[in-house]
Amino acid sequence: MSAPGARAWVVAAGWIPPESSGPEPEYTSREELAILNASTEDVTARITVFHTDRDPVGPYEVTVAARRTRSLRVNDLIDPEAVPLGRHFSLLVEAESPVVVQQVRFDTRRDGLATLSALAYPVEL
Amino acid sequence: MSAPGARAWVVAAGWIPPESSGPEPEYTSREELAILNASTEDVTARITVFHTDRDPVGPYEVTVAARRTRSLRVNDLIDPEAVPLGRHFSLLVEAESPVVVQQVRFDTRRDGLATLSALAYPVEL
Amino acid sequence: MSAPGARAWVVAAGWIPPESSGPEPEYTSREELAILNASTEDVTARITVFHTDRDPVGPYEVTVAARRTRSLRVNDLIDPEAVPLGRHFSLLVEAESPVVVQQVRFDTRRDGLATLSALAYPVEL
Amino acid sequence: MSAPGARAWVVAAGWIPPESSGPEPEYTSREELAILNASTEDVTARITVFHTDRDPVGPYEVTVAARRTRSLRVNDLIDPEAVPLGRHFSLLVEAESPVVVQQVRFDTRRDGLATLSALAYPVEL
Numbered sequence: 043m044s045a046p047g048a049r050a051w052v053v054a055a056g057w058i059p060p061e062s063s064g065p066e067p068e069y070t071s072r073e074e075l076a077i078l079n080a081s082t083e084d085v086t087a088r089i090t091v092f093h094t095d096r097d098p099v100g101p102y103e104v105t106v107a108a109r110r111t112r113s114l115r116v117n118d119l120i121d122p123e124a125v126p127l128g129r130h131f132s133l134l135v136e137a138e139s140p141v142v143v144q145q146v147r148f149d150t151r152r153d154g155l156a157t158l159s160a161l162a163y164p165v166e167l
Numbered sequence: 168m169s170a171p172g173a174r175a176w177v178v179a180a181g182w183i184p185p186e187s188s189g190p191e192p193e194y195t196s197r198e199e200l201a202i203l204n205a206s207t208e209d210v211t212a213r214i215t216v217f218h219t220d221r222d223p224v225g226p227y228e229v230t231v232a233a234r235r236t237r238s239l240r241v242n243d244l245i246d247p248e249a250v251p252l253g254r255h256f257s258l259l260v261e262a263e264s265p266v267v268v269q270q271v272r273f274d275t276r277r278d279g280l281a282t283l284s285a286l287a288y289p290v291e292l
Numbered sequence: 293m294s295a296p297g298a299r300a301w302v303v304a305a306g307w308i309p310p311e312s313s314g315p316e317p318e319y320t321s322r323e324e325l326a327i328l329n330a331s332t333e334d335v336t337a338r339i340t341v342f343h344t345d346r347d348p349v350g351p352y353e354v355t356v357a358a359r360r361t362r363s364l365r366v367n368d369l370i371d372p373e374a375v376p377l378g379r380h381f382s383l384l385v386e387a388e389s390p391v392v393v394q395q396v397r398f399d400t401r402r403d404g405l406a407t408l409s410a411l412a413y414p415v416e417l
Numbered sequence: 418m419s420a421p422g423a424r425a426w427v428v429a430a431g432w433i434p435p436e437s438s439g440p441e442p443e444y445t446s447r448e449e450l451a452i453l454n455a456s457t458e459d460v461t462a463r464i465t466v467f468h469t470d471r472d473p474v475g476p477y478e479v480t481v482a483a484r485r486t487r488s489l490r491v492n493d494l495i496d497p498e499a500v501p502l503g504r505h506f507s508l509l510v511e512a513e514s515p516v517v518v519q520q521v522r523f524d525t526r527r528d529g530l531a532t533l534s535a536l537a538y539p540v541e542l
Contacts, residue, residue: 046177046259046290052421054486054519055451055534064277076180078217078257092453092486111179111217113255128443130488132453132517134421142257142288144179149532150277152439152525154404157274158534159180159283163517165421171302171384171415189402193378201305203342203382236304236342238380267382267413269304275402279529282399284305284408296427296509296540314527318503326430328467328507361429361467363505392507392538394429400527407524409430409533 045081047140048164053133055160056091058117059149060128069155073116074146075133075162079106085137091125092132099123106141113146136167170206172265173289178258180285181216183242184274185253194280198241199271200258200287204231210262216250217257224248231266238271261292295331297390298414303383305410306341308367309399310378319405323366324396325383325412329356335387341375342382349373356391363396386417420456422515423539428508430535431466433492434524435503444530448491449521450508450537454481460512466500467507474498481516488521511542 059071079085085108088101102119106112116133119125135143143162148155184196204210210233213226227244231237241258244250260268268287273280309321329335335358338351352369356362366383369375385393393412398405434446454460460483463476477494481487491508494500510518518537523530 046175046292047288050421052453052455052517054453054517055449055488055521056486057488057521069277074180076255076257078177078179078259080177080217080223080257080259092455092484094486094488098455098484109217109223111219111255111257113180113182113219130451130486132451132455132486134453134455142177142179142290144285144288145534146180146182146283147532147534149530152444152528152530153277154279154529155274155277155281156530156532157272157281157283158408158521158532159270159272159285160519160534160536161285161288163422163519163536163539164288165517167421171300171417172413194402199305201380201382203302203304203384205302205342205348205382205384234342234348236344236380236382238305238307238344267302267304267415269410269413271305271307271408278402279404280399280402280406282397282406282408283533284395284397284410286410286413289413296425296542297538319527324430326505326507328427328429328509330427330467330473330507330509359467359473361469361505361507363430363432363469392427392429392540394535394538396430396432396533403527404529405524405527405531407522407531407533409520409522409535411535411538414538 045140047142049137050165050167051135051143051162053145053162056131058127061151063150063153069150071150072148075114076144077106078111078142082108084108085139087137090134170265172267174262175290175292176260176268176287178270178287181256183252186276188275188278194275196275197273200239201269202231203236203267207233209233210264212262215259295390297392299387300415300417301385301393301412303395303412306381308377311401313400313403319400321400322398325364326394327356328361328392332358334358335389337387340384420515422517424512425540425542426510426518426537428520428537431506433502436526438525438528444525446525447523450489451519452481453486453517457483459483460514462512465509
């Protein structure tokens with residue numbers, strides 16, 4: 043099977059809700075990035091975080107093993123620096139070989155739960 | 168009418184919430200896969216489930232009759248094995264002829280309801 | 293300005309929540325279809341509703357005036373017949389000239405509100 | 418790096434919930450437009466708002482600096498005129514160079530929170 047997907051993806055509307063309610067980690071407010079690597083080779087993805095008021099930060103390096111999927115909490119991206127809570131950002135994901143990327147947000151601020159998801163946008167670089 | 172859609176689709180961000188509140192089956196937390204077969208022939212779709220820490224599982228075979236649509240609860244995929252609750256997965260849907268695939272999640276864990284949806288990503292294999 | 297969009301679109305995951313809470317019509321549970329006609333000519337869209345267990349129904353005819361947008365409640369499609377509540381369906385929208393179509397669902401069943409949206413999928417017929 | 422994205426995007430299903438609950442501005446019901454400009458040049462985007470019952474209004478001009486992202490509340494678009502709350506609209510975003518656009522809606526009307534997101538649809542003009 044050839045590897046389905048694209049080698050670069052953008053999530054334009056990134057935002058980590060700054061507060062949470064309920065037990066961690068399942069109810070921690072968060073922005074998640076799902077990355078499927080359906081190929082037979084491990085893939086390294088490099089993530090660049092774009093901000094509203096300063097230069098982009100990155101790359102954050104993430105490995106997804108061959109024929110595996112990974113769900114990454116943007117909250118957990120800490121090297122080279124943590125992504126600030128409660129501030130708008132965008133993500134550019136660049137992989138060595140085709141992957142598929144989707145965004146999911148969990149927001150537990152108001153003692154309930156709100157979720158959203160959007161396909162990332164595949165781009166050519 | 169020719170059949171609209173694509174023959175392979177990926178849902179990268181699959182996850183079945185591990186708890187529910189409210190009467191079953193309408194408030195059972197779930198991940199759903201909607202598949203439209205607008206063609207004049209029945210179609211068999213083969214679903215492969217990708218996991219984070221072990222080899223992909225499948226195919227799960229699903230038939231969608233000619234000129235029919237189907238909404239499939241991933242919770243109900245049990246052959247060759249049930250898809251675990253509360254764990255990230257991705258889905259690859261391969262059909263004999265073009266279909267259209269969309270994901271919907273219902274999460275009733277917190278005595279309310281949170282929903283999300285995303286178009287699946289059409290791929291070439 | 294040329295007309296942006298496509299002439300045929302699919303919403304695979306249609307479903308109208310069968311109950312509502314709160315004042316009508318703003319809190320009526322519903323499936324909405326947004327259709328933008330950015331062209332300088334009125335456009336007629338023909339909607340076909342695909343069901344799980346019987347032949348497709350339609351066309352439902354909808355007009356969107358030139359340089360106007362329209363938000364259509366699927367709940368209000370009654371000719372040739374009403375779309376049943378609480379049952380999965382898919383929609384095929386065919387327009388005379390390019391439009392852009394997006395789905396939004398409001399679900400007020402649990403005394404709160406859950407919303408979801410997905411871009412429709414543009415197809416060639 | 419070349420600039421990823423497209424130069425024109427449509428959000429078909431725009432709507433600003435007409436009421437809010439909770440402290441402003443974080444819980445103000447709103448429609449947001451995220452715009453990533455990953456290029457090395459500032460970009461001006463011109464937004465046209467399409468209505469259901471009158472001519473389109475615009476352009477609303479928005480600048481996104483080089484290698485920056487911006488989250489715009491449609492509620493804050495006031496020149497040439499404010500976008501009415503509680504009424505369906507569509508957005509056409511035209512930029513001088515490629516950007517990526519995504520929609521997010523926050524709805525706090527019912528003392529909770531409902532969120533939705535969809536990728537905008539890239540178009541050629």
